[in-house]
Amino acid sequence: MVAFGGWDMPLHYREGTLAEHRACRADAVVFDVSHLGAVEVGGADAFDRLQRTLTNDLGKIAPGRAQYTHLLDDADASVVDDIIVWWTDVESFIVMPNASNTDGVLAALGAPSRDVTGDRVMLALQGPHARRRLEAVAPEAARVGRFRVTALSWNGHACTAAGTGYTGEDGVEIAAPVEAAEPLWDAVVDAGFVPAGLGARDTLRLEAGLPLHGHELGPGITPLQAGLGWVVSWTKGDFPGRAALEAERDAGVARHLVGIRVEGRRPPRAGLEVRVDGRPVGHITSGNFSPSLQTGIAFALVEPGLGEGAAVGVATNRDVLEGTIVPLPFLSLPSPG
Numbered sequence: 001m002v003a004f005g006g007w008d009m010p011l012h013y014r015e016g017t018l019a020e021h022r023a024c025r026a027d028a029v030v031f032d033v034s035h036l037g038a039v040e041v042g043g044a045d046a047f048d049r050l051q052r053t054l055t056n057d058l059g060k061i062a063p064g065r066a067q068y069t070h071l072l073d074d075a076d077a078s079v080v081d082d083i084i085v086w087w088t089d090v091e092s093f094i095v096m097p098n099a100s101n102t103d104g105v106l107a108a109l110g111a112p113s114r115d116v117t118g119d120r121v122m123l124a125l126q127g128p129h130a131r132r133r134l135e136a137v138a139p140e141a142a143r144v145g146r147f148r149v150t151a152l153s154w155n156g157h158a159c160t161a162a163g164t165g166y167t168g169e170d171g172v173e174i175a176a177p178v179e180a181a182e183p184l185w186d187a188v189v190d191a192g193f194v195p196a197g198l199g200a201r202d203t204l205r206l207e208a209g210l211p212l213h214g215h216e217l218g219p220g221i222t223p224l225q226a227g228l229g230w231v232v233s234w235t236k237g238d239f240p241g242r243a244a245l246e247a248e249r250d251a252g253v254a255r256h257l258v259g260i261r262v263e264g265r266r267p268p269r270a271g272l273e274v275r276v277d278g279r280p281v282g283h284i285t286s287g288n289f290s291p292s293l294q295t296g297i298a299f300a301l302v303e304p305g306l307g308e309g310a311a312v313g314v315a316t317n318r319d320v321l322e323g324t325i326v327p328l329p330f331l332s333l334p335s336p337g
Contacts, residue, residue, distance in 0.1 A: 161174045
């Protein structure tokens, strides 16, 4: 167990991170992601408040769907948090911030909004066989479409499921009342899901090219620098950070996020300097050993002129790892259902 965002979280279970990673790529795992925030936003003006606060355009979706979006700092357009919104009913939304950002997101959304993080458990069922295994436990949840949201009853408990996740694999996330936590966990484990912890969650999301707040997103990092311009709607009206982001869009970014694959198994760690011909050009934001590729991989923020195929070095405390800028995601995965 390790401290994470104010929670005690499992780094790994009995079999270890590598086994959990491989189980997700080959079969199905369950993550307890109850540390993710949950803010209920409702009322006749809920849609408008979210539109004014977040970057993406809810008008592109409808009730019963989910959307990835950002909350920006108004001064410099850096990403205060990256968020999933579940549109559960016409005037009802569940906004899911990262673990330590819930209070800030709650304040930005204003009243009436309610923090319900402590009222529910969230389980992420992920992997190519996740839906088949979940069919025996919660068939309605197993059939929810990709980025769709559905209400269901499980053993008399009112639950919500969405076709979302953070591994690059197909899967479902289920929010259930806290009193259903243990029986639901036991049911999915009995159905063949392998329990997985933070270690595998990190290697899986890294291979899939998915950013982590506090690393690829956060203070000083804008959606445009992170290569996530598609999360920003320029046609829906104003939102915090829009003016600063427009200025950066027009001037061009001073750095951008890339993927680096190094030679050998040593992982390039966050904070290490990236060099070209001995000259500093940026730094690693996240890095790890890829169990699927059997080599070290990393995200890095580097000068905008550097693109795919460029040779780079990653300076460690004893030598320089040779690497290449590669396309993201690092691992080609089947399109989720």
